Amino acid sequence: MVDIREVPEADIDRALELAYLVFHDRPEKEGRERHHDMLRHCVRIGAYEEDAIVGFMAAHDFRLSVPGADLPCPGLTFVSVTPTHRRRGVLTALMGEMMRRAGAAGSPIAALWASESAIYGRFGYGSATQGATIEIDSTRPLALRIDPDRRPLRLVDPGDAVAVVGPYHEAARATRAGRPTRTAWRWTEEWLPEEDEEDEELGPPRIIVLGDPGEPIAGYVLYRTKAESSETGAGSVRTPGLVQVYELEADTPAVAAALWECLASLDLTGKVSAWGRPADDPLLHFAADRDQVRVTAVFPALWLRLVDVAAALTGRSWAAPVELVLELTDVRVPANAGLFRLKAGPAGAAYEPADGQAPDLTLDVRELAACYLGGTRAVELVAAALVVEHTPGAAATLDAGLRTELLPHTADEF
Incomplete structure (x- = not known):
């Protein structure tokens, strides 16, 4: 039975040994000390089987620049599961706990850099910058x-x-x-x-x-x-x-x-x-x-997750008027899923349930996360059959609202 709980400071070195095993790394003493010091300032979640740490995840306490604002955004790092416990739900449990904590702390978004791109899409992360x-x-x-x-x-x-x-x-x-x-x-x-x-x-x-x-x-x-x-x-x-x-x-x-x-x-x-x-x-x-x-x-550089879609969409600025009904799927955070009316523009944004209304766009939270910072265009995702456009021009309307003068970008790898 695996127990998901906070990793105390006394267990940081054990968690690092797991990460070094998974990432095939063997830092020198100075590197180990730097990693230990860094993790002291992070939120640390572990998967324990009895006394053994079989999974680990940490999160930096970041704020992230989004169009027109700066939002709290945990930055996930050292995500690792021991080879003996892969495909047993350990990573899913760690991700779920970290998203639960982010939501409870009022962080509408979360971010990471992916060591393997194929892993994180299934947890609702979209590639948001290049x-x-x-x-x-x-x-x-x-x-x-x-x-x-x-x-x-x-x-x-x-x-x-x-x-x-x-x-x-x-x-x-x-x-x-x-x-x-x-x-x-x-x-x-x-x-x-x-x-x-x-x-x-x-x-x-x-x-x-x-x-x-x-x-x-x-x-x-x-x-x-x-x-x-x-x-x-x-x-x-x-x-x-x-x-x-x-x-x-x-x-x-x-x-x-x-x-x-x-x-x-x-x-x-x-x-x-x-x-x-x-x-x-x-x-x-x-x-x-x-x-x-x-x-x-x-x-792909920064991967983004919309933990609270309503707070994320209303927390950024909008470049042009948008009024659309979005049909959103999110298997990890059910509260994000459903029909919602987005009404946004330079004066602000509202995002409210739209039960019973016909959707203009149908998309998963992963695709909305990819578009959120303005680095991915919804029209391209429609062309890739990842977003369904029910109303002609709806994707272009969303893109116009999300547009930024400069492409989103960061070189802050963590």
Whole structure:
């Protein structure tokens, strides 16, 4: 008999051992200590069989930027079930308890990054944002179609980075949906550790900001570098190094152009690689040579769950008038299922039962979650036969209301 209950602090190391088993990981002492410290600040749910932990799940206490608002949103992490207890309802029980707690705490949404995409759709999570990997050939100057901002660039000591770029990042969160809050701990331990946990050959974090002295910064970039080498029959031969970009934020395209130009001009490097960039990154338009600036991968990033659909829909802003009857299915949270009339617009939104009325759209909560931040269009889901459109134009109407100026995006993996 499996018992679902809170994991006390004394059991954190045992829960981590389960996670390391499932994810085939074996961190060094420093990594283990960082994970332990992180989980101390998370909600922790375990599946116990007698005294053994056979399943585990934790949740960060985040707020997530949504169009026009900032909503409480637990960020699920370290989701793991021991190999001996798979397909026995352990993950379902953990998910159910976490959603119950989220609802009780007044969190209308929940989020995660999926290690395996096939798992989480059945729990009502939809892929709500995309990330792109962009590579720049920096063996030659970066060709641009616009003039970069020529205000001064300066390096910031990593120890001062939270104070300098933290407020800028917090303000930038409001410009794009899908971005979780960052505590000082997350800045220090997740974004600015001396060593990169996944690639020990990368150097320490570097931060460059743009702006006149004494004035607020207009943008920043966080990156690391490494010198690469290749083996030949004659021995080791040095090759141009790598600039690995973690985050770049800018007030204007001209500021972004200045930062990208600076990265591409770093001595002894030949490639700039930026993982998890927004799919609508302005660089892809103002780069003069798209053979020099290439998108090498596009992937699902943040997965979103609407725990309380009514609170989620009425808690965000709407770009255009919408009045539709939605027939919603949700096998995990029955209170979300049924016929509902959505009436929304720039002045606000209402979402109420519409029993007996004919639906304009029929969809599952997973598809509504994918569309919620404005990153997935309902018309595309109709074309994929995942949403049924009973009233012509209903999907386009929903899309117009959900539309955002910028695509939702985050590189905050957790």
